[in-house]
Amino acid sequence: MKAKSKNMRILNHPILGKMEPKKTVMIEVDGKAIVAxxxxxxxxxxxxxxxxxxHYTRKYNEPRGIFCAIGQCTDCVMVINGVPNTRTCITPVExxxxxxxxxxxxxxx
Amino acid sequence: MTEEMMKETEVVVLGGGIGGVxxxxxxxxxxxxxxxxxxxxxxxxxxxxxxxxVDLLWRQPGxxxxxxxxxxxxxxxxxxxxxxxxxxxxxxxxxPIETEIQFEEMKPFIEVRNKxxxxxxxxxxxxxxxxxxxxxxxxxxxxxxxxxxxxxNPMFAVYAFAEEAKRLGAKxxxxxxxxxxxxxxxxxxxxxxxxxxxxTKYVVNACxxxxxAIGEMLGVKIPIVPNREQLIVTEEIPNLVRRTLLGxxxxxxxxxxTSWATVAFYANPQKKGNLLIGGVNDFVGGDRRTTFEALxxxxxxxxxxxxxxxxxxxxxxRSWARFYIHTPDGKPxxxxxxxxxxxxxxxxxxxxxxxVGPGAGKVIAELIYYGEPSIPISDFTLARFN
Amino acid sequence: xxxxxxxxxxxxxxxxxVKAIREGARSINAIKRRTESGMGLCQGRSCxxxxxxxxxxxxxxxxxxxxxxxxxxxxxxxxxxxLGGKIE
Numbered sequence: 001m002k003a004k005s006k007n008m009r010i011l012n013h014p015i016l017g018k019m020e021p022k023k024t025v026m027i028e029v030d031g032k033a034i035v036a037x038x039x040x041x042x043x044x045x046x047x048x049x050x051x052x053x054x055h056y057t058r059k060y061n062e063p064r065g066i067f068c069a070i071g072q073c074t075d076c077v078m079v080i081n082g083v084p085n086t087r088t089c090i091t092p093v094e095x096x097x098x099x100x101x102x103x104x105x106x107x108x109x
Numbered sequence: 110m111t112e113e114m115m116k117e118t119e120v121v122v123l124g125g126g127i128g129g130v131x132x133x134x135x136x137x138x139x140x141x142x143x144x145x146x147x148x149x150x151x152x153x154x155x156x157x158x159x160x161x162x163v164d165l166l167w168r169q170p171g172x173x174x175x176x177x178x179x180x181x182x183x184x185x186x187x188x189x190x191x192x193x194x195x196x197x198x199x200x201x202x203x204x205p206i207e208t209e210i211q212f213e214e215m216k217p218f219i220e221v222r223n224k225x226x227x228x229x230x231x232x233x234x235x236x237x238x239x240x241x242x243x244x245x246x247x248x249x250x251x252x253x254x255x256x257x258x259x260x261x262n263p264m265f266a267v268y269a270f271a272e273e274a275k276r277l278g279a280k281x282x283x284x285x286x287x288x289x290x291x292x293x294x295x296x297x298x299x300x301x302x303x304x305x306x307x308x309t310k311y312v313v314n315a316c317x318x319x320x321x322a323i324g325e326m327l328g329v330k331i332p333i334v335p336n337r338e339q340l341i342v343t344e345e346i347p348n349l350v351r352r353t354l355l356g357x358x359x360x361x362x363x364x365x366x367t368s369w370a371t372v373a374f375y376a377n378p379q380k381k382g383n384l385l386i387g388g389v390n391d392f393v394g395g396d397r398r399t400t401f402e403a404l405x406x407x408x409x410x411x412x413x414x415x416x417x418x419x420x421x422x423x424x425x426x427r428s429w430a431r432f433y434i435h436t437p438d439g440k441p442x443x444x445x446x447x448x449x450x451x452x453x454x455x456x457x458x459x460x461x462x463x464x465v466g467p468g469a470g471k472v473i474a475e476l477i478y479y480g481e482p483s484i485p486i487s488d489f490t491l492a493r494f495n
Numbered sequence: 496x497x498x499x500x501x502x503x504x505x506x507x508x509x510x511x512x513v514k515a516i517r518e519g520a521r522s523i524n525a526i527k528r529r530t531e532s533g534m535g536l537c538q539g540r541s542c543x544x545x546x547x548x549x550x551x552x553x554x555x556x557x558x559x560x561x562x563x564x565x566x567x568x569x570x571x572x573x574x575x576x577x578l579g580g581k582i583e
Contacts (some may be wrong), residue, residue, distance in 0.1 A: 009535070058345075059506040060498075067541075072572065074504055074536040083422045085344050085536060085572070103344050105382060150525040264528040268518075268552060344536060344572060381505075381531065398570060408579035419579075424572035427538055449502055 008048045025095040030097035042088035042099060043069065043076050054078050054088060079106045114305030115280060118144040120477060121300045121307060123287060123323060124315035125149075126156035127263065128455040130270035131183065131470025132313050137277035144309070145274070145281045146302060152267040154317040155462055158431035160340055160377050160385045162353050163464045164202045164258035170225030173440070175484045177461075178226075179468030184261060193269035195261050196380040202258035203233075203242050204357040204460030205249045205414055206373075215253050220353050230255045242352050244417040246298045253357055260353050260377050270467070271338050275328055290326050309475055315455040317462075318432045320442075329446055332494050333457055335395055336435035339403040340387030341428040348380045349417060356414065370403070374410050384423075386411045390433070399428045433460040443469055443489040444476065453477065454491050498502060501549070502542040504535020516553045523547060523564045536572065539564045 013021050023038040027045060036045030046054065047075050053063040054076050067075035069088035080086040081098050084106025088099075122133045125147030133145045147153075165181065168174040187193045205214050215232060222230045232253055238245060238252040245252075271281060282304065289301040290312060299308045314323045314331075324331035356374035370391040377385045389403040404425070412419045434457055436442060444455035455473050458465060472482035499509040507530050515529040523539070523546050526532060532546065533539035539546075547561040569578075 057506055062506075064503075072537060072540045074541075078537070085424065105347055107347055111567055138563070150520065150522060152528060153524065210520065281519075284521060343575070381534070383534075404568065404578050406579060408575040408577075410579075412579050419574075419576040422574050422576070424574050425569060425578060426536060427567050428569070428574050429567050 008050055025093055025097075026091050027095075027097045027099055029099045030101055036093040039092050042078070042080065042091050042093050042097070043088075045093050046088065046099075053101065055106075056104065058104035061104075077106075078102045114282065114285075114302055114307050114461065115144060116305075117308045117468055118142050118280070119280055119309065120144070120311040120313060121146060121309045122313040122315055123147075124154075124301075124317060124319075124456075125151035125267070125271070125281070125283065126154045126269055126315065126317050127152075127270075127466030128317070128458065128469060129313070129315035130267050130274060131467040132315060132455055133279045133281070133470075134270040134274040134277070135471045135474030136477065137274045137279040139474055141474070141478055143274065144277040144307060145271075145279060146283070146285050146287060146300070147283050148286050148319070150283045151271055151281070152264045154319075155431055155434060156263050156267050156317075156460075156466070158429060158461075159263055160375055160387055161263050161379065161463065162202075162258075162355065162375065162377050163197075163259045163261055164203070164255065164353070164355070164461075165227055165464070166202055166222065166230050166253065166255040166258055167355075167461065168464070169440075171222055172484050172486060173465065173489055174222075174225055174227065176441075176465040176468035176472070179471050179484065180465050181257075183467035183471065184266065185264065187269045187273070191269070191273060193265070193271055193272075195266040195364070197259070197261040197266075198380065199257055200352050200378075200471055201241070201254065201256040202353045202355060202357075203238065203245075204253035204355050205238065205245055206251050206253070206357045207249060209250065212250055215357055215450065218336050219253060219339075227255070229257050235465045242350065244349060244415055245354070246416050249414070258353060260379070261463070262380065265360060266463070270470075273461075284290040285333065287323065287326070290323070292411070292449065295448065295450055297449070309451075311451045312451060313453045313473060313477075315454055317434055317456060320434075320454070320456045327449060327452060329449065329452065329491070330494075331442065331457075331491065332437050333442070334392065334435050335392050336388065336433035336459075337391055337396065337430050337434055338460070339399050339407065339430045340385060341404065341425045343384040343386065343418075344424045344426050345382030346384065346421070346423055347382050349421070349423070350376055350415065353377050354414070360390070370406075372410060373405055374414050376411060376415060383426075392435075395432075397430045398407060399430050404428050434458050434462065441465065441469060441489050442491050443473065443486045444482075445490070447490075447492050457489075501545050502530070502532030502535065502539075504537050504541070505531050505533075507532035507542075509549060512549050513553060516550060521550070521554065521556065521559060523550070526550065527564075533564065538567075 064075040079100040121143040449483040
């Protein structure tokens with residue numbers, strides 16, 4: 001049972017300074033409502049909410065999350081609005097987006 | 110793998126694709142001393158870049174069909190008798206029909222095949238087609254159906270033949286280039302490679318698209334030209350397509366406003382879950398690049414036959430181009446080459462090498478070992494082009 | 496040591512890659528054909544360099560001769576509907 005996830009945002013960055021107030025959107029992650037910043041990558045919103053596992057691999061059922069974070073490796077894929085294999089590190093959040101942990105190929109086998 | 114070339118062998122097979130390895134395997138099985146030489150690595154030509162379709166439905170009645178059946182037997186042999194997993198799945202081939210004219214044309218097509226030894230082939234109406242393949246577009250009229258056709262993993266199949274050939278004593282040299290072929294009094298004498306010279310009685314030219322280059326070394330003209338085919342592969346997506354799909358219009362298909370190429374439709378599921386979809390076909394010499402227009406055309410046509418590709422937002426993860434081994438009459442080139450004792454052709458398989466390659470290997474091995482092939486191949490001699 | 500994953504997309508282990516090399520593979524394409532590594536969603540972007548290094552370690556082939564892997568469009572996955580354009 002997960003403890004209440006703490007906010008992982010950097011509120012005061014040593015170089016970028018204080019975080020400015022940003023517009024928020026609500027997204028749904030595995031049925032749970034999460035606050036995200038408008039326009040940020042889905043992976044950032046999930047990381048901020050303390051979510052580390054984005055998908056489980058097909059063959060060995062191992063957990064995967066953010067790896068390269070630049071849209072190359074496909075470790076961060078999730079099912080977004082019903083579409084599997086979506087790279088969350090390069091896909092921006094949208095209001096009401098439905099995000100689900102992907103298991104294997106994300107579709108019934 | 111030994112690096113230095115052997116001094117002597119009975120048969121040199123040139124080419125590590127489906128034609129070459131199955132010839133080597135069948136010869137080794139008969140007890141022949143075989144050496145296979147491949148310029149790059151095994152299955153790096155057409156055998157490694159195709160749509161993985163194997164079918165009997167589209168074979169010409171007669172020797173073509175018999176070679177296909179012999180190939181299927183060999184694939185079964187690899188799988189059932191020798192325990193190799195080449196993902197040989199006889200899920201059946203469906204050829205969706207778009208127009209009434211096509212439907213009419215397919216009736217005699219099926220009849221001819223039923224009479225020629227393929228009783229399983231038949232026409233199905235729309236309802237039955239959708240039962241067999243629920244995700245096909247309901248705007249299609251029906252399809253040709255052959256339940257015994259299907260697909261396999263072409264690379265695994267080539268590796269399996271090669272492994273078995275080696276186990277039976279064949280020698281395989283990869284990354285070895287043939288520099289010259291020596292003859293003496295109209296007879297093959299030896300093959301000179303960059304790893305040494307090997308004396309031999311026979312040279313089997315199974316070099317696929319490079320067969321003419323070998324022919325040139327001996328002053329033999331082989332009318333094979335590259336015929337570029339572009340195709341795509343999708344992400345792994347289960348349960349989308351159950352059968353091997355190939356539009357009934359086949360080569361003269363799908364008029365799509367594309368004047369620069371021939372457009373066909375095929376969609377072939379792989380065991381891993383990817384769909385191989387194609388294809389756009391043209392003659393551009395040796396240019397193996399893909400074009401954006403082809404990507405667009407293939408996608409557009411595929412959605413027409415399989416609207417679910419759009420509905421489920423299926424992604425293309427790669428496209429590529431390969432060469433069909435085009436011959437002037439669309440038939441293979443098999444058998445002895447006149448005027449040069451010991452020079453034998455295995456190739457010119459156009460776009461169905463995986464479907465007849467092993468059978469061809471078998472009969473050529475018989476031709477060399479026994480002097481007679483078990484399936485007549487006189488229709489396929491190189492001499493027919495003179 | 497438990498399995499060392501080299502191709503993350505298809506979950507191909509170092510053991511399988513080495514086996515392919517010992518069976519005769521001398522290029523990334525050949526290793527790809529034998530093991531299906533590099534055939535996943537990322538099309539070899541994550542594993543290309545690792546495979547090249549393993550091939551170099553096993554055979555001594557210089558990295559310059561091994562890389563790069565054949566690159567083909569699309570650069571990243573695109574939907575058929577996007578590529579196919581407007582459907583009548």
